[in-house]
Amino acid sequence: MKRYTCSGCSLLCDDIMIRSDGLFIDEVIGACLKGKERFDQVTTENRITSPMIRIDNELKKISWEEAMEIVVKIIKDSSNPLLYGFSNSCCGAQSKGIELAQKIDGFIDSNASICQGKVLGMANEYGINLTTITEIINKTDLIILWGANPAETIPRLLNKTLFSRGKFRMTGREIKTLVIIDPVKSASFNVMGVRDIALQIEPGKDIELIQALKDECCQADSIPTEGVAGVDAEDLKRILLHIMGTENGVIFLGQGILKSDKENHLIREILEFIQIINSKQEKGRMGLVMMGGHYNMAGFDHMALSLTGQIGGLQFKDHCLLKGNDSIVKKINSDDFDCSIIVGTDPISHLPYSLSSKLAKKSIILIDNQMTATAELADLILPTAITGIECEGLAFRLDQVPIHLEKIINPPSNVPSDETLLNQIITKLNEKGDR
């Protein structure tokens, strides 16, 4: 048996024991349900193993040579292509995606732009240090889950951070306080102990809560006696005592925060709150971790920053990067594209109808390894290997730490990796001459 890193989610657990002969995975030990599913995807019936084209509303298998000719034709006929996804691809593929976007004067963006990416950009503005999982394991005595339900989204996160015994402490769970702030009593509430605090706030009232906490930080006894956002005043004071007394605390920001109304305002309020805590704290500090879902959601912005000096959506014109930050939402909503190249994601399912219906009206080239709603509408599907199982690559963990993913077995039908395929498309375009 050999130890591998799991690419089932953004935690990238590096302690999964796998027995394999290089052809099949015989046994997986230590993976959570999501990780196990990731390894099971290798042999699922819904796996795509050969290129397919849509003719008369039916998907038909074609050869790789034919598929590459069609890709080149769609790209050459396009003057405003859109590239989207890449959070389920390694950094090498993300880098090739940016190179392709530059070559074909396209717009490229990742899933992060409608998820945690914006928090990273804002955190940089505020100068808040992001913390790492290792630091949380070793030092943290206060964990706050804000709009986050790791028990169901990143199942081993609490195992590693809450129940672990750190290198610099002789104690573990017994000195760690868990605070959960969520309108719904989620599965994560089940791990709470007697000293932990659950705040089941009224839906959409996070702003009121954070402002009350900020006010109390600056001026004592400013919390209204009747409480705020459905939370008892005494509970709020108790939380502040923990926050101001922590030696090393962390706030995990979940999708509940990232996808709420007036979210930018809310995220800024939370960042300001952390800034206030860290300026008033004398013995400790508060850190921040964003809970991305896809295994390499954090990677795209790192690649974009290193290659172009900019994060978020990248628009190229005359093979040069245009300044400014368009988003995938704005591009699709304003119909500012004429074909799309989707890599490892399912926007037809994930985006609201007003966007998915616009995306479906233009040609879609899908690079993915399994059937999805996007595959049901794609004009051309190019299958690829599963990174971290059938090909190697680099990915950034949710705490922005780069982790190498190894290859375990060969992919079916020798399908290429995302990185190799994107490189082949670039090479093919070079052979056919510039657009």
Next chain:
Amino acid sequence: MELILNTVRRIDYDQTKEFAFGDTQSLEDHLAIAFLNPKNFKELKLTKDTHIKLANDEGSIILKAIEDENIPDGTILLPVSIWANQLTKVQETEIFYKNIIVNVKAINEPITKYEDIINKIKGD
């Protein structure tokens, strides 16, 4: 009645898992569902055989309703899915997956089929 719609990720109602290992039927069984507080469930006069119709400016869908005492009064929870995204909103450059006002009523009609949603997105 008006309820606040929130979309959530739940490990037992996971779209990625259903696409990877399931079929159209399992997609509908695990994702064309909504979780409601027992009080709201009663107020809507729902039974095990009736479904609920959720509607707003974006569209409408019919789902199976499930009672869940962990859901706050006045809130309806949908797993992140193609069904939920028939009601989620876009304003300028932002997508709103949470805190969306929807009109909810009991209905004696079958749930919205996956194929019907795909056809609607296609424009058929």
